Amino acid sequence: MRSIVNFQLSIFNYTRVVSIPLQSRLPRTYRIKEIKQETEMVRTYTFDGSLGARPGQFVMVWLPGVDEVPMSVAFDDGAVTKITFFAVGDMTDELARASVGDLIGLRGPFGTFYEWQPGQHIVLVAGGYGAAPMYFVAKETVGHGCTLEVIVGARGKEHLLYLEELESLPHVSLHIATNDGSVGYKGYNVDVLEKLLASCPVPPDSARGGKKKCLPVDQVFACGPERMLKRVSEITAHYSVPSQLSLERYMKCGYGLCGNCTVDPLGIRLCVEGPVVKNDLCVQITEFGRYHRDALGKKTMFS
Numbered sequence: 001m002r003s004i005v006n007f008q009l010s011i012f013n014y015t016r017v018v019s020i021p022l023q024s025r026l027p028r029t030y031r032i033k034e035i036k037q038e039t040e041m042v043r044t045y046t047f048d049g050s051l052g053a054r055p056g057q058f059v060m061v062w063l064p065g066v067d068e069v070p071m072s073v074a075f076d077d078g079a080v081t082k083i084t085f086f087a088v089g090d091m092t093d094e095l096a097r098a099s100v101g102d103l104i105g106l107r108g109p110f111g112t113f114y115e116w117q118p119g120q121h122i123v124l125v126a127g128g129y130g131a132a133p134m135y136f137v138a139k140e141t142v143g144h145g146c147t148l149e150v151i152v153g154a155r156g157k158e159h160l161l162y163l164e165e166l167e168s169l170p171h172v173s174l175h176i177a178t179n180d181g182s183v184g185y186k187g188y189n190v191d192v193l194e195k196l197l198a199s200c201p202v203p204p205d206s207a208r209g210g211k212k213k214c215l216p217v218d219q220v221f222a223c224g225p226e227r228m229l230k231r232v233s234e235i236t237a238h239y240s241v242p243s244q245l246s247l248e249r250y251m252k253c254g255y256g257l258c259g260n261c262t263v264d265p266l267g268i269r270l271c272v273e274g275p276v277v278k279n280d281l282c283v284q285i286t287e288f289g290r291y292h293r294d295a296l297g298k299k300t301m302f303s
Protein backbone atom coordinates (compact mmCIF):
# COMPACT_ATOMS: atom_id res chain seq x y z
CA MET A 1 0.00 0.00 0.00
CA ARG A 2 2.75 2.38 1.02
CA SER A 3 4.64 1.76 -2.20
CA ILE A 4 1.49 2.56 -4.27
CA VAL A 5 1.03 5.81 -2.37
CA ASN A 6 4.71 6.59 -2.86
CA PHE A 7 4.44 5.81 -6.57
CA GLN A 8 1.44 8.14 -6.94
CA LEU A 9 3.29 10.79 -4.96
CA SER A 10 6.28 10.38 -7.26
CA ILE A 11 4.16 10.94 -10.38
CA PHE A 12 2.37 13.85 -8.73
CA ASN A 13 5.64 15.49 -7.81
CA TYR A 14 7.38 14.81 -11.11
CA THR A 15 7.05 18.40 -12.24
CA ARG A 16 8.83 19.60 -9.11
CA VAL A 17 11.57 17.03 -9.58
CA VAL A 18 12.48 18.15 -13.06
CA SER A 19 13.11 21.63 -11.68
CA ILE A 20 16.32 20.20 -10.16
CA PRO A 21 18.97 20.67 -12.89
CA LEU A 22 19.96 17.49 -14.72
CA GLN A 23 23.65 17.96 -13.88
CA SER A 24 22.74 17.87 -10.15
CA ARG A 25 20.80 14.63 -10.57
CA LEU A 26 23.68 12.81 -12.24
CA PRO A 27 26.89 11.91 -10.41
CA ARG A 28 30.07 13.72 -11.32
CA THR A 29 33.47 12.71 -10.05
CA TYR A 30 35.47 14.95 -7.75
CA ARG A 31 39.05 14.40 -6.62
CA ILE A 32 39.87 14.25 -2.92
CA LYS A 33 42.18 17.20 -2.29
CA GLU A 34 42.66 16.83 1.44
CA ILE A 35 41.79 14.35 4.20
CA LYS A 36 41.48 15.23 7.86
CA GLN A 37 41.17 12.46 10.44
CA GLU A 38 38.87 14.22 12.93
CA THR A 39 38.53 11.39 15.48
CA GLU A 40 39.14 7.65 15.42
CA MET A 41 36.01 7.02 13.30
CA VAL A 42 35.37 10.37 11.66
CA ARG A 43 37.03 11.80 8.57
CA THR A 44 36.59 14.99 6.57
CA TYR A 45 37.21 14.96 2.82
CA THR A 46 37.79 18.14 0.85
CA PHE A 47 36.89 17.78 -2.83
CA ASP A 48 38.39 19.84 -5.63
CA GLY A 49 35.23 21.62 -6.73
CA SER A 50 32.04 23.32 -5.66
CA LEU A 51 28.51 21.96 -5.99
CA GLY A 52 27.03 25.33 -5.08
CA ALA A 53 25.53 23.90 -1.90
CA ARG A 54 23.88 25.95 0.84
CA PRO A 55 24.14 25.11 4.56
CA GLY A 56 21.81 22.22 5.42
CA GLN A 57 21.75 20.65 1.95
CA PHE A 58 23.12 17.18 1.26
CA VAL A 59 24.83 15.26 -1.53
CA MET A 60 24.64 11.61 -2.59
CA VAL A 61 28.12 10.11 -2.29
CA TRP A 62 28.78 7.30 -4.75
CA LEU A 63 31.37 4.56 -4.74
CA PRO A 64 30.82 2.52 -7.92
CA GLY A 65 30.17 -1.13 -7.13
CA VAL A 66 29.64 -0.41 -3.43
CA ASP A 67 26.74 1.96 -2.69
CA GLU A 68 25.51 5.52 -2.79
CA VAL A 69 24.56 7.27 0.47
CA PRO A 70 23.45 10.75 1.56
CA MET A 71 25.86 13.04 3.41
CA SER A 72 25.41 16.60 4.61
CA VAL A 73 27.60 19.20 2.98
CA ALA A 74 30.09 20.24 5.65
CA PHE A 75 31.33 23.21 3.65
CA ASP A 76 31.14 24.73 0.19
CA ASP A 77 32.76 28.08 -0.49
CA GLY A 78 32.38 28.07 -4.26
CA ALA A 79 35.83 26.49 -4.71
CA VAL A 80 35.84 23.30 -2.63
CA THR A 81 33.22 21.00 -1.07
CA LYS A 82 33.64 19.08 2.20
CA ILE A 83 31.89 16.14 3.80
CA THR A 84 32.47 14.80 7.30
CA PHE A 85 31.48 11.20 7.91
CA PHE A 86 31.46 8.37 10.43
CA ALA A 87 32.66 4.98 9.20
CA VAL A 88 29.70 2.87 10.35
CA GLY A 89 29.06 0.27 7.62
CA ASP A 90 29.94 -1.14 4.21
CA MET A 91 29.89 2.09 2.22
CA THR A 92 31.40 4.42 4.79
CA ASP A 93 34.12 1.87 5.75
CA GLU A 94 35.11 1.66 2.08
CA LEU A 95 34.94 5.45 1.73
CA ALA A 96 37.27 5.77 4.72
CA ARG A 97 39.88 3.74 2.80
CA ALA A 98 40.13 6.42 0.07
CA SER A 99 43.29 8.50 -0.27
CA VAL A 100 44.15 11.99 -1.46
CA GLY A 101 43.89 12.06 -5.26
CA ASP A 102 41.12 9.43 -5.47
CA LEU A 103 37.95 10.20 -7.44
CA ILE A 104 34.54 9.97 -5.72
CA GLY A 105 31.09 10.41 -7.29
CA LEU A 106 28.89 13.18 -5.93
CA ARG A 107 25.32 14.13 -6.90
CA GLY A 108 23.54 17.21 -5.69
CA PRO A 109 23.16 19.47 -3.87
CA PHE A 110 19.71 18.35 -2.76
CA GLY A 111 17.07 19.43 -0.29
CA THR A 112 16.19 22.45 1.76
CA PHE A 113 18.63 24.64 3.68
CA TYR A 114 18.63 26.75 6.86
CA GLU A 115 17.12 30.20 6.42
CA TRP A 116 17.88 33.32 8.44
CA GLN A 117 17.71 37.10 8.37
CA PRO A 118 20.86 39.25 8.58
CA GLY A 119 21.69 40.31 12.14
CA GLN A 120 19.66 37.60 13.91
CA HIS A 121 20.74 35.99 17.17
CA ILE A 122 20.69 32.24 16.51
CA VAL A 123 21.37 29.18 18.65
CA LEU A 124 22.94 26.20 16.84
CA VAL A 125 22.62 22.78 18.47
CA ALA A 126 24.95 20.09 17.13
CA GLY A 127 25.28 16.41 17.98
CA GLY A 128 27.55 13.85 16.30
CA TYR A 129 28.46 14.69 12.69
CA GLY A 130 25.82 17.45 12.92
CA ALA A 131 28.69 19.70 14.06
CA ALA A 132 29.96 19.75 10.46
CA PRO A 133 26.89 21.27 8.74
CA MET A 134 26.45 23.53 11.78
CA TYR A 135 29.94 24.93 11.18
CA PHE A 136 28.91 25.64 7.56
CA VAL A 137 25.81 27.48 8.88
CA ALA A 138 27.92 29.36 11.42
CA LYS A 139 30.44 30.53 8.83
CA GLU A 140 27.69 31.83 6.52
CA THR A 141 25.50 33.43 9.20
CA VAL A 142 28.31 35.39 10.89
CA GLY A 143 29.13 36.69 7.42
CA HIS A 144 25.59 38.13 7.44
CA GLY A 145 26.08 39.91 10.75
CA CYS A 146 24.38 37.23 12.90
CA THR A 147 25.51 36.44 16.43
CA LEU A 148 25.57 32.84 17.56
CA GLU A 149 25.40 30.58 20.58
CA VAL A 150 26.72 27.21 19.43
CA ILE A 151 26.10 24.14 21.60
CA VAL A 152 28.16 21.11 20.59
CA GLY A 153 27.48 17.81 22.30
CA ALA A 154 29.16 14.39 22.31
CA ARG A 155 29.60 11.31 24.50
CA GLY A 156 33.06 12.46 25.60
CA LYS A 157 35.70 15.03 24.67
CA GLU A 158 37.43 12.68 22.20
CA HIS A 159 34.23 12.65 20.08
CA LEU A 160 33.74 16.42 19.84
CA LEU A 161 33.96 17.79 16.31
CA TYR A 162 34.67 21.19 14.69
CA LEU A 163 35.54 22.99 17.96
CA GLU A 164 38.65 24.73 16.56
CA GLU A 165 36.81 25.88 13.45
CA LEU A 166 33.87 27.21 15.47
CA GLU A 167 36.18 28.95 17.97
CA SER A 168 37.96 30.71 15.11
CA LEU A 169 34.76 32.49 14.01
CA PRO A 170 33.82 35.96 15.29
CA HIS A 171 30.54 36.54 17.19
CA VAL A 172 30.33 32.89 18.29
CA SER A 173 29.79 31.90 21.89
CA LEU A 174 30.70 28.21 22.18
CA HIS A 175 29.07 25.86 24.71
CA ILE A 176 30.21 22.26 25.10
CA ALA A 177 28.28 19.38 26.64
CA THR A 178 29.61 15.85 27.16
CA ASN A 179 27.68 12.92 28.59
CA ASP A 180 30.67 11.83 30.70
CA GLY A 181 31.54 15.37 31.82
CA SER A 182 35.09 15.10 30.40
CA VAL A 183 34.77 18.70 29.21
CA GLY A 184 32.11 21.39 29.49
CA TYR A 185 28.64 20.77 30.89
CA LYS A 186 28.05 17.19 32.11
CA GLY A 187 24.92 16.07 30.32
CA TYR A 188 23.15 16.68 27.04
CA ASN A 189 23.46 19.63 24.66
CA VAL A 190 19.66 20.00 24.82
CA ASP A 191 19.89 20.66 28.59
CA VAL A 192 22.19 23.58 27.78
CA LEU A 193 19.68 24.80 25.18
CA GLU A 194 16.88 24.66 27.73
CA LYS A 195 18.91 26.62 30.32
CA LEU A 196 19.80 29.19 27.68
CA LEU A 197 16.21 29.75 26.56
CA ALA A 198 14.94 29.74 30.16
CA SER A 199 17.48 32.42 31.13
CA CYS A 200 16.58 34.59 28.18
CA PRO A 201 13.04 33.90 27.02
CA VAL A 202 11.73 35.53 23.88
CA PRO A 203 9.91 38.71 24.86
CA PRO A 204 6.84 39.94 22.99
CA ASP A 205 7.90 41.71 19.78
CA SER A 206 7.38 45.15 21.34
CA ALA A 207 9.88 44.32 24.10
CA ARG A 208 12.58 42.97 21.79
CA GLY A 209 15.91 44.63 22.38
CA GLY A 210 14.59 45.96 25.72
CA LYS A 211 16.32 45.91 29.10
CA LYS A 212 17.33 42.24 29.15
CA LYS A 213 21.01 41.49 29.74
CA CYS A 214 21.04 38.70 27.20
CA LEU A 215 20.14 38.83 23.54
CA PRO A 216 16.74 37.30 22.81
CA VAL A 217 17.05 34.26 20.58
CA ASP A 218 15.47 34.68 17.14
CA GLN A 219 15.85 31.08 15.95
CA VAL A 220 17.31 27.70 16.85
CA PHE A 221 18.91 25.45 14.20
CA ALA A 222 19.73 21.84 15.00
CA CYS A 223 21.42 18.85 13.37
CA GLY A 224 22.12 15.57 15.12
CA PRO A 225 20.52 12.32 16.29
CA GLU A 226 16.74 12.18 16.08
CA ARG A 227 16.22 11.90 19.86
CA MET A 228 18.18 15.13 20.26
CA LEU A 229 16.11 16.80 17.51
CA LYS A 230 12.88 15.72 19.18
CA ARG A 231 13.94 17.45 22.43
CA VAL A 232 14.96 20.57 20.50
CA SER A 233 11.51 20.53 18.89
CA GLU A 234 9.78 20.24 22.30
CA ILE A 235 11.96 22.82 24.04
CA THR A 236 11.72 25.44 21.29
CA ALA A 237 7.95 24.94 21.03
CA HIS A 238 7.68 25.41 24.82
CA TYR A 239 9.63 28.69 24.70
CA SER A 240 7.91 29.81 21.46
CA VAL A 241 11.21 30.15 19.61
CA PRO A 242 11.12 29.22 15.89
CA SER A 243 13.42 26.32 15.03
CA GLN A 244 14.66 24.49 11.95
CA LEU A 245 15.72 20.85 12.28
CA SER A 246 17.63 18.57 9.92
CA LEU A 247 15.69 15.29 9.68
CA GLU A 248 17.13 12.14 8.12
CA ARG A 249 15.42 9.19 6.51
CA TYR A 250 16.67 6.38 4.27
CA MET A 251 17.36 8.04 0.91
CA LYS A 252 17.82 6.47 -2.50
CA CYS A 253 17.23 8.91 -5.37
CA GLY A 254 17.77 12.09 -3.31
CA TYR A 255 15.50 14.24 -5.47
CA GLY A 256 11.93 13.19 -4.87
CA LEU A 257 11.36 10.33 -7.26
CA CYS A 258 11.48 7.02 -5.37
CA GLY A 259 9.35 8.00 -2.35
CA ASN A 260 11.59 6.12 0.08
CA CYS A 261 12.05 9.07 2.41
CA THR A 262 8.37 10.00 2.90
CA VAL A 263 7.19 10.47 6.49
CA ASP A 264 3.88 9.64 8.19
CA PRO A 265 1.24 10.95 8.01
CA LEU A 266 2.06 13.89 5.73
CA GLY A 267 3.79 11.91 2.99
CA ILE A 268 6.31 14.69 2.44
CA ARG A 269 9.67 13.58 1.03
CA LEU A 270 12.52 14.57 3.29
CA CYS A 271 14.96 14.73 0.36
CA VAL A 272 12.88 17.55 -1.18
CA GLU A 273 10.75 19.14 1.57
CA GLY A 274 13.67 18.43 3.96
CA PRO A 275 16.15 17.63 5.29
CA VAL A 276 15.85 21.04 6.99
CA VAL A 277 12.26 21.28 8.25
CA LYS A 278 10.69 24.10 10.23
CA ASN A 279 9.40 22.97 13.62
CA ASP A 280 5.82 23.95 12.76
CA LEU A 281 5.94 21.13 10.22
CA CYS A 282 8.05 18.74 12.34
CA VAL A 283 5.37 18.66 15.03
CA GLN A 284 2.90 17.33 12.44
CA ILE A 285 5.17 14.36 11.58
CA THR A 286 3.85 11.66 13.89
CA GLU A 287 6.80 9.30 13.26
CA PHE A 288 9.29 12.03 14.24
CA GLY A 289 11.27 10.77 17.26
CA ARG A 290 9.38 7.45 17.20
CA TYR A 291 10.41 5.41 14.15
CA HIS A 292 12.02 5.48 10.73
CA ARG A 293 12.02 3.05 7.81
CA ASP A 294 14.79 0.99 6.28
CA ALA A 295 15.56 0.50 2.57
CA LEU A 296 12.53 -1.80 2.21
CA GLY A 297 10.15 0.52 4.06
CA LYS A 298 10.13 -1.59 7.26
CA LYS A 299 9.61 0.39 10.47
CA THR A 300 12.45 0.59 13.00
CA MET A 301 11.71 2.21 16.35
CA PHE A 302 14.21 4.75 17.71
CA SER A 303 15.62 3.31 20.94
Ligand SMILES: Cc1cc2nc3c(=O)[nH]c(=O)nc-3n(C[C@H](O)[C@H](O)[C@H](O)COP(=O)(O)OP(=O)(O)OC[C@H]3O[C@@H](n4cnc5c(N)ncnc54)[C@H](O)[C@@H]3O)c2cc1C
Nearest residue numbers: 069070071072084085086089090091092129248249250251
Ligand atom coordinates in the same frame (compact mmCIF):
# COMPACT_ATOMS: atom_id res chain seq x y z
C1 LIG B 1 20.19 13.85 4.75
C2 LIG B 1 21.24 12.95 5.37
C3 LIG B 1 22.48 13.49 5.68
C4 LIG B 1 23.45 12.69 6.25
N1 LIG B 1 24.67 13.26 6.54
C5 LIG B 1 25.66 12.50 7.04
C6 LIG B 1 26.94 13.08 7.32
O1 LIG B 1 27.17 14.27 7.10
N2 LIG B 1 27.88 12.26 7.84
C7 LIG B 1 27.65 10.93 8.10
O2 LIG B 1 28.54 10.26 8.61
N3 LIG B 1 26.45 10.37 7.85
C8 LIG B 1 25.46 11.11 7.32
N4 LIG B 1 24.24 10.53 7.05
C9 LIG B 1 24.05 9.12 7.34
C10 LIG B 1 24.72 8.28 6.25
O3 LIG B 1 23.96 8.37 5.06
C11 LIG B 1 24.83 6.83 6.73
O4 LIG B 1 25.72 6.78 7.81
C12 LIG B 1 25.38 5.96 5.64
O5 LIG B 1 24.38 5.82 4.68
C13 LIG B 1 25.78 4.60 6.18
O6 LIG B 1 25.97 3.72 5.08
P1 LIG B 1 26.88 2.42 5.24
O7 LIG B 1 26.70 1.60 4.01
O8 LIG B 1 28.28 2.77 5.60
O9 LIG B 1 26.29 1.68 6.49
P2 LIG B 1 25.09 0.65 6.59
O10 LIG B 1 25.55 -0.47 7.46
O11 LIG B 1 24.50 0.35 5.26
O12 LIG B 1 24.03 1.53 7.39
C14 LIG B 1 24.23 1.99 8.71
C15 LIG B 1 23.04 2.89 9.01
O13 LIG B 1 23.12 4.06 8.19
C16 LIG B 1 21.83 4.44 7.73
N5 LIG B 1 21.79 4.41 6.25
C17 LIG B 1 22.32 3.49 5.43
N6 LIG B 1 22.08 3.80 4.14
C18 LIG B 1 21.35 4.94 4.16
C19 LIG B 1 20.77 5.77 3.16
N7 LIG B 1 20.85 5.51 1.86
N8 LIG B 1 20.07 6.86 3.58
C20 LIG B 1 19.97 7.17 4.88
N9 LIG B 1 20.51 6.45 5.86
C21 LIG B 1 21.19 5.34 5.51
C22 LIG B 1 20.84 3.45 8.31
O14 LIG B 1 20.30 4.01 9.50
C23 LIG B 1 21.69 2.26 8.67
O15 LIG B 1 21.17 1.54 9.75
C24 LIG B 1 23.21 11.31 6.50
C25 LIG B 1 21.96 10.77 6.19
C26 LIG B 1 20.99 11.58 5.64
C27 LIG B 1 19.66 10.99 5.30
Ligand code: FES
Nearest residue numbers: 252254258259271
Ligand atom coordinates in the same frame (compact mmCIF):
# COMPACT_ATOMS: atom_id res chain seq x y z
S1 FES C 1 12.06 10.47 -2.85
FE1 FES C 1 13.80 9.23 -3.26
S2 FES C 1 15.11 9.62 -1.58
FE2 FES C 1 13.47 10.99 -1.27
